[in-house]
Amino acid sequence: xxxxxxxxxxxxxxxxxxxxxxxxDVSERSIEIxxxxxxxELLLFGAILYPDPPPARSGEGTDIVVVVKGPxxxxxxxxxxxxxxxxxxxDSMRYRSxxxxxxxxxxxxxxxxxxxxxxxxxxxxxxxxxxxxxxSASPDVQARFDAGLVDLRTRGGLYYEAPRAVxxxxxxxxxxxxxIPARVPVxxxxxxxxxxxxxxxxxxxxxxIDIRKSGFERFVARSAERHxxxxxxxxxxxxxxxxxxxxxxxxxx
Amino acid sequence: xxxxxxxxxLSVNALVIVALGFGVGLLSGMFGVGGGFLTTPxxxxxxxxxxxxAASAASQVTGASVSGVFAHFRRGGVDMHMGAVLVVxxxxxxxxxxxxxxxxxxxxxxxTVIGILYVLMLGSIGGLxxxxxxxxxxxxxxxxxxxxxxxxxxxxxxxLPLRWxxxxxxxxxxxxxxxxxxxxxxxxxxxxGVGGGFILVPAMLYLLGMGTQVVVGTSLFQILFVTxxxxxxxxxxxxxxxxxxxxLLLLGSVTGAQLGARFAQKVRxxxxxxxxxxxxLLVASRMFLGLVWRPDEIYSVELS
Numbered sequence: 001x002x003x004x005x006x007x008x009x010x011x012x013x014x015x016x017x018x019x020x021x022x023x024x025d026v027s028e029r030s031i032e033i034x035x036x037x038x039x040x041e042l043l044l045f046g047a048i049l050y051p052d053p054p055p056a057r058s059g060e061g062t063d064i065v066v067v068v069k070g071p072x073x074x075x076x077x078x079x080x081x082x083x084x085x086x087x088x089x090x091d092s093m094r095y096r097s098x099x100x101x102x103x104x105x106x107x108x109x110x111x112x113x114x115x116x117x118x119x120x121x122x123x124x125x126x127x128x129x130x131x132x133x134x135x136s137a138s139p140d141v142q143a144r145f146d147a148g149l150v151d152l153r154t155r156g157g158l159y160y161e162a163p164r165a166v167x168x169x170x171x172x173x174x175x176x177x178x179x180i181p182a183r184v185p186v187x188x189x190x191x192x193x194x195x196x197x198x199x200x201x202x203x204x205x206x207x208x209i210d211i212r213k214s215g216f217e218r219f220v221a222r223s224a225e226r227h228x229x230x231x232x233x234x235x236x237x238x239x240x241x242x243x244x245x246x247x248x249x250x251x252x253x
Numbered sequence: 254x255x256x257x258x259x260x261x262x263l264s265v266n267a268l269v270i271v272a273l274g275f276g277v278g279l280l281s282g283m284f285g286v287g288g289g290f291l292t293t294p295x296x297x298x299x300x301x302x303x304x305x306x307a308a309s310a311a312s313q314v315t316g317a318s319v320s321g322v323f324a325h326f327r328r329g330g331v332d333m334h335m336g337a338v339l340v341v342x343x344x345x346x347x348x349x350x351x352x353x354x355x356x357x358x359x360x361x362x363x364x365t366v367i368g369i370l371y372v373l374m375l376g377s378i379g380g381l382x383x384x385x386x387x388x389x390x391x392x393x394x395x396x397x398x399x400x401x402x403x404x405x406x407x408x409x410x411x412x413l414p415l416r417w418x419x420x421x422x423x424x425x426x427x428x429x430x431x432x433x434x435x436x437x438x439x440x441x442x443x444x445x446g447v448g449g450g451f452i453l454v455p456a457m458l459y460l461l462g463m464g465t466q467v468v469v470g471t472s473l474f475q476i477l478f479v480t481x482x483x484x485x486x487x488x489x490x491x492x493x494x495x496x497x498x499x500x501l502l503l504l505g506s507v508t509g510a511q512l513g514a515r516f517a518q519k520v521r522x523x524x525x526x527x528x529x530x531x532x533x534l535l536v537a538s539r540m541f542l543g544l545v546w547r548p549d550e551i552y553s554v555e556l557s
Contacts, residue, residue: 037257038264073556078361080551086369086544089361089553148552155550182257182264217259224260224492232488235496236481239316239503246507247320 020062021049022205024193029207031180032214039182042068042209044105044191045175063107064166064174065124065194068209070101070158071187074134077149093145094134100185101158102129105165105176113196122194122201126150126159157181186212260495261305267501269299274505278317281506282513283520284529287314287448287476290375292502294536301498303364307446308487308494313502314448315480317510318473325470332467334417336474338428339435339453343479346439351486354443361555367445371540374441378451379533386530389523430461435475442483448476451533 024046031040044066075098081090110125119128131146153159166176189209195202213221223231256267273295281288289310296306325331357363417428434456438449453472457463488494517525
């Protein structure tokens, strides 16, 4: 919160512009995944600075949308089809970049704030994500796969919308809580904040969030990747030792 | 008690996994099987990615078979000669299995193939076991007289060239037969995360015609080495061995296996076999439903 007050104190200096300015922040700049990680709650907050003199209706009609995005992945989406009585993967579609995580919080449902075109430009809302397919396909096929991917990730808690999750206090301070599930991949996340009025995006600001494994989890993941053979031998030795140890222990009783 | 799995990239309830390991261990101690055929599907139902489940279940089977191998070894129940041939076949098979795994993964058919293999294997083995154990139970109850069965190997095995003498097993057969058998179970170990005991034991008895006193010990010997090899293969190719998951499973299964082994001594073996047959058939039918039922998710995503 200290940061916000600092920003507010500095406000008169910034008020030369005609447009309102966003001063956003997040509760955690980096999230460490340790043994007990079951997900995290991010608090996104900040202040809206209005030009001097503030417009008469500075508080009303101002909306905030906060978007948290995970690192983009290139993915392959497969579609199952019933073949000879069995469900098997048949068609597939490759996407060059799909966000691994996408959460959007807003002070009002996004559909009420901006039109479809603006939503597509700023990628506001799960249905407005710009997924870039690597394989060319007819629009309806692509729409089918887009919907499949979004639906799958929505069910997994990786994509979601939280309308009315942003609270605006006194027209100047805003805050929103977003849940990051345990299943997210590690990497560079971004928290984007948009100030919207009269269907237009007036200001935008981005803050990075770094999610990484720490301590033992990082050590294990790294060893598995870099020293695969030693890692495998360790796993085998561990299982032999535990199996033998339990047997030896039980014979004593 | 939530614990984050660093390779599977999700958090699980550690107690559930330990309990799952314990249950499987109990059964494996009771029936003398590795229990991989239960661990892998159960882990997948719990939400662990299939590849991680298969890779980590293999190391659990290693742990479960260690104490069994030592026990049989002390009793002279391991034919080292035969075991060595099986292990060589198994290691070759697990390497070939890894190649097959990669090809199937690329074409997106790995899950279907795993499912079909499970249904075929477990269905046929379970059916045979059910038939055999029902007969044995009836004999035990005096409802039927047992037909003395002559121990001999299958005519196909006798046709193979280059015969060796396996003294402990009381056999004079071509080493190609156990080599092929080992190879086949090696492929299955990598693909399914199973030890292959439920295939090895009947095959050794009815195809090779090995003496019963060395069958279980030798199959455990082969399972120990081949699951260890499969763990290594997975660690270096798919990189899907989750050591934390494996440790949790092992904690439960090694204790469960000891308890199960004690319990098994008090129960009539034909009833044990009957129970195992029913269980194997249950898993097979659940997997079958998974193949033919309309899945919740028509789509699946993989990183590329």
